[in-house]
Amino acid sequence: MIKDLETIFGKEGTSKLQNSKVLMVGSGGIGCELLKNLVLLGYKEIHVVDMDTIDLSNLNRQFLFRFKDIKNFKSVVACDLVNEFKFTNFNTKLVAYTENIMNFKHFNIDWFEQFDVIMNALDNLEARRYINKICQYIKKPLFETGTSGFDGFAMPMLSKVTECFDCTNKETPKTYPVCTIRSTPSQPVHCVVWAKGFLFQELLGDTHEDNIQDYGTDDQEEIQRIKSQQSELHELVLMISDPSLTNMDEVVEKTINKVFVDDIKKLLAIDSLWKTRKPPRVLDLTNVDFGIEEMDDLDKNKEWTLEENINHFIVSLKKLINRKRSNNNAGLEFDKDDNDALLFLASAANIRSEIFSITTKTVFDIKQIAGNIIPAIATTNAIIASFSTLNSLKLLAFGDDIQSLKSSFTSWATGTSNKKYMNMVRVNKPNPECTVCSRTNNMIMDLNQSTTLDQVISFLRDKFKDMFPEDISVMNLNNSSIIYDFDFDDLISTPLSKIINPSPLTADFLLILDEDTSETICKPIQILLNWTDSLPINVNTDTLDQYTKTTHDEQEKTQSDAAINDDGEIVLMDDDDGQPAHKKHKLNDDHVEVLSD
Ligand SMILES: [Zn+2]
DSSP states (O other): OHHHHHHHHHHHHHHHHTTOEEEEEOOSHHHHHHHHHHHHHTOSEEEEEOOOBOOGGGTTTOTTOOGGGTTSBHHHHHHHHHHHHOOOSSOOEEEEEOSOTTOTTTSOHHHHHTOSEEEEOOSOHHHHHHHHHHHHHHTOOEEEEEEETTEEEEEEEOTTTSOOGGGSOOOOOOOOOHHHHHTOOOSHHHHHHIIIIIIIHHHTSSOOOOOOSOOSOOOHHHHHHHHHHHHHHHHHHHHHHOTTOOOHHHHHHHHHHIIIIIHHHHHHTOGGGGSSSOOOOOOOOTTOOTTOOOOOOOOTTSOOOHHHHHHHHHHHHHHHHHHHHHTTTOOOOOOTTSHHHHHHHHHHHHHHHHHTTOOOOOHHHHHHHHHTOOOOOHHHHHHHHHHHHHHHHHHHHSOOOGGGSEEEEEHHHHTOOOSSSEEEEEOOOOOTTOTTTTSSEEEEEEEOTTOBHHHHHHHHHHHHGGGSOSSEEEEETTTTEEEEBTTBOTTTTSBHHHHHOOOSSSOEEEEEEEOOOSSEEEOOEEEEEEEOSSOSEEESOSSOOSSOEEEHHHHHHHHHHHOBOTTSOBOOBOTTTSSBGGGGEEEOSSSEEEOOO
């Protein structure tokens, strides 16, 4: 095998591979494929981090796992199994970790720096963004991957050379305005969200929307209707929960009358809603048989008629009410795999769709919409993992310039109508608007527990001389507070570790801002604090970014993007006096003082 590799990569390339250390983050769908590829290539060491355990639903595609492995850690099982194969002469060393990769106390900067490349095989945005940020500081190549159904991408990234993961906005899970869901649905998904998140929850669940902050509309009449609907529903819930009301037909009839007739009539009465929209029509209950107790199983892949939907609604609601009552009226939890709940959801959503002239969906479709399920496809994972492996290979064995590596996207992911399934595109340059890779000078600072704020500032002034701004303020990004500026130097001789209270798990960051009044100012400096025992202070760079100038407007944008407060909210600019809100919160030795300037 070593001969085969040498034929392809040459002696030098092969030996480079055999001396490379790879960090692989995630050992799920893409990770299993990636690990197999990397081991077959004979990398020296592969470190696998995954805090997830194996679930039954993983087994169809995460081929390193078996039934007996369920509930065990993915990283450990994957490494153990590959070790058992013993198919390689190269003695690749495998190391498994079961901690959260974002635990900075466990995986600190020195740990990350031991690797030659970092390969992501993650399933969540938060960890992806975290690794991306770390790679911007340590300047190691990151190979990012992702799949969704038949879609996928594999992208090489390098700090200051290519775009980073945060250079383009990533889609966040879609939410809908309250008014769209409750008053003016126009798509099948709106009706599914209404049936699942509102009707099921209010009637049968135990979480109720009492405290809506944002209705998504200024129409007072509509807001009033949504509010009164809430209290009217409460009467229905009392009826549903009252075991003395044994006439179930009547309970169900009242429910249907309320949600599909009365509520629609009230909506129709608000003229402003229907000026530009097709008005809904009230459900005709003339021939409805509320006494129906059972329904034959209908094809879940076929669209049902209105009558079939109404009948299913009646039957499933009766069953769910009985279940709720027999469980001391404890709220039911929606589960798409619970047949009664699914039929209730599908029939309710479809009846509402009929009322609002929206196309109806099959039960199968509605289950997918409600579960937000995009099937994971083993083939897509295998293809994407291969492209990522190839890129790592080109970089390590052939020493290719990372800029010459290609990103690989499925045609669907790029929205191209190309007949090819995969598109290879040249990597983009960093986006100058990106707060993670472009808007700030990023550096790692080694410091110990007794290094003072004064030492930090003096060190930077000394190191960067004229490049370093004259008037500065220093912000602790852990809690978005200013810890130093031109008229606030109380903390200057305090050890930084005491001021910022190093967070127990995550990384600590400082942001240094140029407070000069001239038109162009120095780019903000963002510092990742690397707490060590030895060095009093040092940074990992000799120069500040060459495009070091920026404007006050740009700086403010950077500042508010970077400043995340404790509640995870971005600190907003204060409208009153044009001053950033955080400027008013200055951290004192023992308390936070709110200044009124
Ligand atoms: Zn970026």
